[in-house]
Amino acid sequence: MTSAFFTTDDGDIVLHAGTEPGAKHDFRVHKFILSLASPVFKDMFAFPQPSDQNENEHPDIPVVDIPDSPEVFDTILRYIYPGVELPKITEILTLSALFSAADKYNIASICPVLKESLKAFLPKDPFGVYIIACRFGFLEETKQAANLTIPASLLYPGDPEVIQLISSTDLFRLVQFVQQRERDGRVRIGLHLDPITVGNTTSCEHGGKDTQDYYSHLEKKVELVFAADPYAGRGDLFAVLDSIPDPPPGCDPLPMSGNWYSQNDDEESDAFRCPLQPMTIRSKLTNVADMLRRRNEELLQHCFGNV
Numbered sequence: 001m002t003s004a005f006f007t008t009d010d011g012d013i014v015l016h017a018g019t020e021p022g023a024k025h026d027f028r029v030h031k032f033i034l035s036l037a038s039p040v041f042k043d044m045f046a047f048p049q050p051s052d053q054n055e056n057e058h059p060d061i062p063v064v065d066i067p068d069s070p071e072v073f074d075t076i077l078r079y080i081y082p083g084v085e086l087p088k089i090t091e092i093l094t095l096s097a098l099f100s101a102a103d104k105y106n107i108a109s110i111c112p113v114l115k116e117s118l119k120a121f122l123p124k125d126p127f128g129v130y131i132i133a134c135r136f137g138f139l140e141e142t143k144q145a146a147n148l149t150i151p152a153s154l155l156y157p158g159d160p161e162v163i164q165l166i167s168s169t170d171l172f173r174l175v176q177f178v179q180q181r182e183r184d185g186r187v188r189i190g191l192h193l194d195p196i197t198v199g200n201t202t203s204c205e206h207g208g209k210d211t212q213d214y215y216s217h218l219e220k221k222v223e224l225v226f227a228a229d230p231y232a233g234r235g236d237l238f239a240v241l242d243s244i245p246d247p248p249p250g251c252d253p254l255p256m257s258g259n260w261y262s263q264n265d266d267e268e269s270d271a272f273r274c275p276l277q278p279m280t281i282r283s284k285l286t287n288v289a290d291m292l293r294r295r296n297e298e299l300l301q302h303c304f305g306n307v
Contacts, residue, residue, distance in 0.1 A: 006027045006028065006029055006074070006077055006081075007027075007028050008028060009028075010030070011028035011029050011030055011061070012030060012031050012061065012062075013028075013029060013030075013031050013045070013061060013062050013063075013064065014026050014027065014028050014029075014061050014062065014063045014064070015027045015029060015063075015064050015066050015073070016063055016064065016065045016066065017066050017067075017068050017069065017070045017073040017074075018067075018068075018069055018070050019067050019069075024070065025070035025073075025074075026063075027070075027073065027074070027077065028061070029077065031045045033080060033081060034080065037080040037107050037109060037110075038080075038105040038106055038107045039106050040104070040105045040106050041105060044064070068101055069097070071094075072094070072097045072098060072101055073101070075087050075089075075094070075098060076098065076101050076102070076105075076107070076110070079107075079109075079110040079113060079114075080107065080109075080110070086113070089117050091159070092118075092121050092125060092128045092129070092132060092158070092159070092162055093159050093161055093162055095114060095117060095118055095121075095132060096132050096135065096162070096165060098110075098114055099111075099114060099132065099135075099136050102114065103136070115138065115141060118132060118133065118138075118141060119141065119144070122144060122145060122148055123148075125158055126144075126145045126146075126147075126148035126149045126153055127145070127149050127153045127154065127156050127158070127174075128156070128158050128159075128162050129141060129144075129145040130142060130145035130146055130149060130166075130170075130174060131162055131163065131165050131166045131170070132162075132165070133145055134166065134167070134170040135165050135166070139304070142304055143300050143304050146174055146177055146178075146300065146303070146304060147230070147231055147296065147300060148231075149174060149177075149178055150178065150227065150228070150230065151178055151179075151182065151227075154174070154175065154178065173303055173304065174303075176303060177299055177300070177303040177304070180299060180303075181230055181295070181296060181299050182227075182230070184295050184299070185223075185226050185230060185292055185295070186223060186226075188288065188291045188292060188295060189219060189222055189223055189226065189288055189292075190219065191291075192284045192285075192287050192288050192291075193215055193218055193219040193222060193284060193288065194215070194219060195211070195212040195213075195215040195216045195219070196212075198211075198215050198275045198284075210247075210248040211247075211248065211275060211276060214244075214245075214247045214248065214276070215275065217244055217245075218240065218244060218281075221240045221243065221244055222237055222240055222285070222288060225237060225240060226292065230292070230296060231292075231293065231296055232289060232292065233289055233293070234285065234286050234289045234290075236289075237285040237286075237288060237289050238282065238285060240285070241281070241282075241285075247276045247281065248276060249276070
């Protein structure tokens with residue numbers, strides 16, 4: 001289980017890790033290295049340490065009992081010691097234990113690395129990351145995790161021990177954010193893609209059932225993208241156009257100008273105000289993406305700005 005670095009003959013102290021009988025483990029380590037990493041260990045080693053008088057395994061070396069599990073403490077040592085391969089952390093609950101140990105021993109140097117490991121869980125377990133980030137006061141990671149959490153994530157099929165770590169306040173804050181974002185997102189999508197709204201906000205006389213059906217279909221598709229990724233960008237929404245049938249022919253545009261070929265999404269020529277022209281559809285999707293992003297940032301700040 002442990003690296004050879006933690007059983008060397010030149011170690012000048014033994015740390016006896018674990019609380020369960022028969023599951024304890026001895027780490028023969030170096031006071032100097034641990035003192036450099038942790039002021040807690042430095043203060044601990046400043047006091048005389050008793051030698052192990054009851055066991056013959058370490059008769060001349062101070063032995064100190066520590067309550068951490070051998071697995072957690074082995075991982076902590078791997079982060080502290082130079083030249084030791086870093087472990088691959090596969091369980092988010094393990095990360096929580098490591099953050100607790102790093103906080104207890106005030107080992108600030110390993111926190112940035114642990115945070116990067118925490119972020120690696122974001123794609124598959126944003127709710128779990130949110131729980132750990134809230135527990136240890138990591139504002140940036142809290143926002144990132146909340147941002148990726150969708151309503152289905154709140155059912156949390158993960159480790160039940162992880163869900164026990166969240167406070168009622170943090171859970172309420174997340175649920176409030178997710179629900180409000182969903183309501184606001186659907187309103188903003190409807191502002192630009194609802195068939196009635198589209199028909200009422202254009203000067204184009206072209207209309208009819210085909211137009212209404214197209215925008216109704218587009219709105220539903222965009223809502224599906226938003227439900228899966230509330231932070232969806234323009235590229236994600238533009239991809240929707242490839243998944244639905246082409247729109248029916250729109251009105252003939254005014255004489256073509258350079259705007260037709262422009263890729264500047266912030267410009268929309270009056271020549272292409274027909275809701276079925278390609279640049280008009282593209283512009284509407286751009287507006288949806290931009291509005292969703294702005295509102296998302298506002299909600300994140302409102303719900304988590306003071307975490």
